[in-house]
Amino acid sequence: MSRASRRFHRTLFLAIAAMGALVWVVVDQFDISGDELAVLITGAVMVVAAIMVCAAILAGIWVALKKFTDDED
Numbered sequence: 001m002s003r004a005s006r007r008f009h010r011t012l013f014l015a016i017a018a019m020g021a022l023v024w025v026v027v028d029q030f031d032i033s034g035d036e037l038a039v040l041i042t043g044a045v046m047v048v049a050a051i052m053v054c055a056a057i058l059a060g061i062w063v064a065l066k067k068f069t070d071d072e073d
Contacts, residue, residue, distance in 0.1 A: 001009075026032050032040075 023037070027034070027037065
């Protein structure tokens with residue numbers, strides 16, 4: 001395994017461990033129930049998905065407008 005690959009896998013493992021620790025802290029320290037945590041995570045995923053859909057729509061409009069303006073040559 002190359003040095004870059006080891007570094008990538010180590011960083012990936014540490015990121016996943018940190019996210020797990022953050023979830024544990026939220027549940028343990030702030031007494032957030034599992035149901036409430038699921039609602040919060042679902043809401044965050046839905047917001048990210050909505051942003052991605054809006055970006056895709058805007059990119060499509062941009063490409064379409066660029067094609068229409070370039071066809072006049």
